[in-house]
Amino acid sequence: MAWPAARHNMNRYIVQRGFWPVPLVLWTALVLASLAWNWSAMDRRVQELAASQGRFTFRMIESVRLCRR
Numbered sequence: 001m002a003w004p005a006a007r008h009n010m011n012r013y014i015v016q017r018g019f020w021p022v023p024l025v026l027w028t029a030l031v032l033a034s035l036a037w038n039w040s041a042m043d044r045r046v047q048e049l050a051a052s053q054g055r056f057t058f059r060m061i062e063s064v065r066l067c068r069r
Helices: 002-015 021-068
Strands: none
8 A cells, every 4th residue: 555655755744844945945936936927027018008108199199280280
């Protein structure tokens, strides 16, 4: 039976505090990678939105200038 042996190994990893930093470091790295990815995606969206609003404002000003002539 492999299950009792596997369970014993898992309990050993849980009880020995020397193994605790490994999953914590992996989880922290995963969270930081996700944060970096989302931050860069948000930055791209903000820049796209600012450029789009700038083009819209420019076109609106140009159309008002053309109507006044």
